[in-house]
Amino acid sequence: MNIKCLNCGKDVFSVTKRRRFCSQKCADSYRYKVKDEKGIWTNCAYCGKEIYTRPWQMKFKNRFCNKEHHLLFQKETAFSKKCVICGQIFKCQPCQIEYRHRKTCSIACRAILQTLEAKKNRKKNGFTQGQINRCIRNSKEAIDWRKEVFARDDYTCQVCGKRGTHLEAHHLKSFAEFPKLRFELSNGQTLCRECHDKTKKGGLRKKSYRI
Numbered sequence: 001m002n003i004k005c006l007n008c009g010k011d012v013f014s015v016t017k018r019r020r021f022c023s024q025k026c027a028d029s030y031r032y033k034v035k036d037e038k039g040i041w042t043n044c045a046y047c048g049k050e051i052y053t054r055p056w057q058m059k060f061k062n063r064f065c066n067k068e069h070h071l072l073f074q075k076e077t078a079f080s081k082k083c084v085i086c087g088q089i090f091k092c093q094p095c096q097i098e099y100r101h102r103k104t105c106s107i108a109c110r111a112i113l114q115t116l117e118a119k120k121n122r123k124k125n126g127f128t129q130g131q132i133n134r135c136i137r138n139s140k141e142a143i144d145w146r147k148e149v150f151a152r153d154d155y156t157c158q159v160c161g162k163r164g165t166h167l168e169a170h171h172l173k174s175f176a177e178f179p180k181l182r183f184e185l186s187n188g189q190t191l192c193r194e195c196h197d198k199t200k201k202g203g204l205r206k207k208s209y210r211i
Contacts, residue, residue, distance in 0.1 A: 085109040149188035157192040
């Protein structure tokens, strides 16, 4: 039996009644036409040629007529950076967020940079400064210092006057910058958690996320 192709209108012979197209190419073309009825016509970001944009492609800021023009556009809009290890110039794409703060040109140079940074942060005994400070904050001397500060201030926040809430011992002079005054009673002040957060860097931002 003869049927008429829905896409090109060509008459073809078919054994079954279910056939609607003369070839697979016409079948695919017809399906795209049905799906892309809501598409729009735009210009290629590289050459300016008018191209048809399908609905799923509208989410992209730049659209191209072919893959070659897409690669050429990326090469032209890339910005150059200098590797901090070998000094070689390499390019980064502005659309790739993970490369914006990139400092090295390759994985080998990145491994060298990570090793150097790790050595800077380590002490001779193999511990970082952050690990050493954490041990000091949890030592018996630090716990006794907090108790003495709380007892001197009568377990009351020295800013808002709260009692019966979670209290923290605040260093008037920084714990990290003044190591000799870490356990001086005169350098301590009793604060509630909310008042203590306001003295920290980014404390207000942390407070807003706390439930």
